[in-house]
Structures are given as C-alpha cells and as structure tokens.
Amino acid sequence: MFIYYVKLACLSLWQTRSLSFLAILIIGVGISATMTTYTINYMMTKDPLPEKSDRVFLVRLNNWSPEAAYRNRAEEQPPTYISVQDTLNLIAQNKAKRHVPIAGFKEMLRLPDQNAIDAEVSMVRATSRDFFSTFDTPFLYGSSWPKSSDVSGEQVVVISKAMNEVLFSGENSVGRSLILGENQFTVVGVLNEWFLLPRFYGDSMRAFQAPRDIFVPFQTQVNLELWTSNLQSFECWKEPENATVSALWASECVWVFFWVELNSVDEKAEYLDFLDSYVKEQQALGRFQRPIVNQLQTGSEYLQERRAYSSDSEIAVWLAVCFLALCLLNAMSIIMTKFQGKTAEVALRRAVGASSLDLVQQYALETSIIGVIGGVLGLIMTHLCLYISSQLYTHLSKDIMSMNVELMLATVILSTVSSVLFGLFPIFRAIGVEPAKQLKSL
Incomplete structure (x- = not known):
C-alpha cells in the first residue's frame, strides 16, 4: 500500500507541478533563511570542548x-x-x-x-x-x-x-x-x-x-x-x-x-x-x-x-523562524489550492471504499515529499548563503560558516515535519467533502 501511495503522490505532484514547485520553492527559501542564521549562531555559541569544558x-x-x-x-x-x-x-x-x-x-x-x-x-x-x-x-x-x-x-x-x-x-x-x-x-x-x-x-x-x-x-x-x-x-x-x-x-x-x-x-x-x-x-x-x-x-x-556573544544573533534566529512560519503559511495556502482541485477524486475514492485514514495517509505522504524536496533545496541554498557569508566576512573563521552532519539532517527533518504539520489543515479540509454531492456533479 505504501508503494501505491508513493505512486499516487508522484503522479499528483506531476499533474500539479506548477503549484508543487512553488510550494517547494517557498519552503526551501524559508528553511534556508532559518538554517543559515541558526548555523552561524550555533557555531558561534556552541561548547568548543564538550568533553572537558567543566575541567x-x-x-x-x-x-x-x-x-x-x-x-x-x-x-x-x-x-x-x-x-x-x-x-x-x-x-x-x-x-x-x-x-x-x-x-x-x-x-x-x-x-x-x-x-x-x-x-x-x-x-x-x-x-x-x-x-x-x-x-x-x-x-x-x-x-x-x-x-x-x-x-x-x-x-x-x-x-x-x-x-x-x-x-x-x-x-x-x-x-x-x-x-x-x-x-x-x-x-x-x-x-x-x-x-x-x-x-x-x-x-x-x-x-x-x-x-x-x-x-x-x-x-x-x-x-x-x-x-x-x-x-x-x-x-x-x-x-x-x-x-x-x-x-x-x-x-x-x-x-x-x-x-x-x-x-x-x-x-x-x-x-x-x-x-x-x-x-x-x-x-x-x-x-x-x-x-x-x-x-x-x-x-x-x-x-x-566579555560579551563575545551578541544578542543580535539570537534575535536574527527568531526573526528567521518567523519568516519560516510565514513561508509555511504561504505553502499551506498553495497546498490547499492543490487539494481543492481534487475534491472529485476524493469523492470517487470515498465512494469505492477508501477510508478517511487512507486519504490522510496518501496526502500526508504527498506533503512529506514536498517537505523533503523543499528541505534538500533549502539545504543547498543554505550552503550557498554560508559560502557567500564566508566571502563577505573574511575576518571571521570560515569554520563558522559551515554545517556539520547533525545540522544538515536537522534541516531536512525540520522541512519535512513543518510541511506535514502545516499541511494537516489542507488535508482534513480536502477529505471533508461529501461524496454524494460531489458525485452528482461528475
């Protein structure tokens, strides 16, 4: 069943490729802005000797x-x-x-x-x-x-x-x-x-x-x-x-x-x-x-x-998180538009026996794929932004402008989870249609 849902999700993404690409791009930009500022702040404030800093x-x-x-x-x-x-x-x-x-x-x-x-x-x-x-x-x-x-x-x-x-x-x-x-x-x-x-x-x-x-x-x-x-x-x-x-x-x-x-x-x-x-x-x-x-x-x-840490960097992270939330809200609106065009398909699947849980799983998987692709795009854009920052701020160590493996994984996970959470409302709105009313209009 999972493979079947993956095929349906890929087919749906292709059929609505313009809206899907726009949602992926918006998520990628939001993730990039957030992870760029967070990475710099994290690298500047992390414990440099975690195993012996208390000694x-x-x-x-x-x-x-x-x-x-x-x-x-x-x-x-x-x-x-x-x-x-x-x-x-x-x-x-x-x-x-x-x-x-x-x-x-x-x-x-x-x-x-x-x-x-x-x-x-x-x-x-x-x-x-x-x-x-x-x-x-x-x-x-x-x-x-x-x-x-x-x-x-x-x-x-x-x-x-x-x-x-x-x-x-x-x-x-x-x-x-x-x-x-x-x-x-x-x-x-x-x-x-x-x-x-x-x-x-x-x-x-x-x-x-x-x-x-x-x-x-x-x-x-x-x-x-x-x-x-x-x-x-x-x-x-x-x-x-x-x-x-x-x-x-x-x-x-x-x-x-x-x-x-x-x-x-x-x-x-x-x-x-x-x-x-x-x-x-x-x-x-x-x-x-x-x-x-x-x-x-x-x-x-x-x-x-000695105030080596600036509070401005923390403020920048919170502003980036707010920007990410705004991007996700816009992505949610686009996903909602995608799913509104599927009301007839939803009604037909409900009529032939698909449960609400089946539809939630299908569309949640589709939203997850959007989130994963958006996360990968955001990761690429984050590396690009960090590289540009390292060229602009040459007096700082280039190690600050780099992501470790944990941060890269966190980027993709954040994008996927955020997309699914912000996609729940469009999903439940899409499966809330009345099958009988939609079938009459077919």
Whole structure:
C-alpha cells in the first residue's frame, strides 16, 4: 500500500507541478533563511570542548592596585590575565593536570635560505606543550615539543598545516628550520586541520578568528625577551622599574592568559584552595594587597562576561523562524489550492471504499515529499548563503560558516515535519467533502 501511495503522490505532484514547485520553492527559501542564521549562531555559541569544558579553567588572581575603590567585595573582579612571575610560579607548583599559558608576539618570518627583505610579519603564539593536549589539536606530522623545551625554553616550533603549505609546500617539515626575527627555530610538529570554535583561550575579540599559525614554548619567549606591546592587552597598576623587557617580566603587569586542566570537576575547590594559599604567600612578600577573590572560570563563562556573544544573533534566529512560519503559511495556502482541485477524486475514492485514514495517509505522504524536496533545496541554498557569508566576512573563521552532519539532517527533518504539520489543515479540509454531492456533479 505504501508503494501505491508513493505512486499516487508522484503522479499528483506531476499533474500539479506548477503549484508543487512553488510550494517547494517557498519552503526551501524559508528553511534556508532559518538554517543559515541558526548555523552561524550555533557555531558561534556552541561548547568548543564538550568533553572537558567543566575541567578547563581560566585562572584569575586579584592583582589590582591596593588603592582601587570598591563599595563591597562582591563587586571585585580579578583581571583576566596574570603576570609572568605568577605564570612561572604556578607552573612550577604543578598542582593541575595541565598548565597552558597563552601569550604571543609578532616577528619577521623567513626560511634560512631567504633574504631578510623577503621576511613577512607573522603572529606567534607562545604557550606550553599542554596546549595541544588540552585543546585536542591533531597533528599531521610530528608532535608537540618535549617537556624539557617548556622548562629550558628551547627554540622549537609547531606550525599549522596552512603555514606548512606556504613554507614547505606541504611536505613533512619536521626537523626543518625557520627564522623568527634573529633566532632560528626547528620545526617539531605540523598541525592538521583544527576546528575549535569559539576560540575562547585568548582575546575574546578574536574568538571567531582562525588560530595562529606558529606556536613556540612560553619559556622561549621569556628567555629571548620577545615582546610586542601593541599586539595584546596588558594592564599595570605598578609600572616596571625600567623600560627593559626583563623588568616587565618581573613587574606586576598582567597580560598572560593562564588556563589549567584538572583531572575532575571535584578538584576545582581543591585548586581554588591552592590559589588562595599561593596568594597568601605572595601577600607576605608584599604583593596582592587586595582581598582574595581568586576565580576559576570556564571558557563559556569568560566569553559571556566579555560579551563575545551578541544578542543580535539570537534575535536574527527568531526573526528567521518567523519568516519560516510565514513561508509555511504561504505553502499551506498553495497546498490547499492543490487539494481543492481534487475534491472529485476524493469523492470517487470515498465512494469505492477508501477510508478517511487512507486519504490522510496518501496526502500526508504527498506533503512529506514536498517537505523533503523543499528541505534538500533549502539545504543547498543554505550552503550557498554560508559560502557567500564566508566571502563577505573574511575576518571571521570560515569554520563558522559551515554545517556539520547533525545540522544538515536537522534541516531536512525540520522541512519535512513543518510541511506535514502545516499541511494537516489542507488535508482534513480536502477529505471533508461529501461524496454524494460531489458525485452528482461528475
């Protein structure tokens, strides 16, 4: 019987192909508008580390000026950064599973056989080897640098797949060298394609931009005194003793994001206790003269506080849903017009014994086919809209403008279910005719 209904539905679609195509087109446009806005909003607000987001925290220590005035302690918010000396101290204490400092600088990049005039400015991410395991970065060639490099500050580097294509034509470049400024670095690993969105571990203003292409040990940046003042935010309640980089490292200036990964959620309170003890020790040395309000903040909490998520995107999704509802109402009107031309056919089928349930199943299947085709059309149009958006907003990561398998399936299911729901009224209206009255008019 199902095959029979499919044949009837296909025959009906062909007989009313103009109305059917118009209904499919309207549904496709509505689905495309909705899924384009929803996909962008979903990719911008999704949990980038769903398996460990409750165990990866940003460490915030209350290293503000002792003269800062607050009405009450509840209003005090520690900086989002910590100082170099606190970064090195916390790593040395080794109280977390993994420690991930996030810093950086920019330097002129070239290959050893290139002239200095051919060098190009490149953004470099200074971090630890734990960065790659904490944020689940895949490697195409090689691996992260050894633990000894974090301790001694060896001149080693991990580069992205894109940078490897530019510098080494995509070949396995492990063991090759490159020049950053005046220093030679050895490539130890090449990252594969990496999709971490939003990129919460650094500056919230760049949460939806592509990751940097070059990674070096944080201790290497410290040893070589590599510093770019206009590259990232930093705050100093107490100025360094002099203008040297080493004085900046030893100062109370905060500019390093410091993330930790714990073994379990239960360790959060224990690590906070450790931070409180650490601050008390530093207070005895004359530092941290504000009340202790240390924090461990998840990536989502950090981005929400920094307002990386715009409420405009949510409003756009709701507007798109309203537009979809309007499109479905128009499609329902077209389907109703289709079925009104079938009153004689309905009467004849009822007269020869077809039940109301048989007719509902037949026309529901026809409406479902319209929904499926409309969903596929909407999916194609959604990909086209996302591609156009990626070309217009080139400063954003192209990963935002892409659909995963779950979203693609949701698109077709949404179109089918919506079409069936909005097609129920035309269906019941069509089968509500009186057979005797219609047969007399034949």
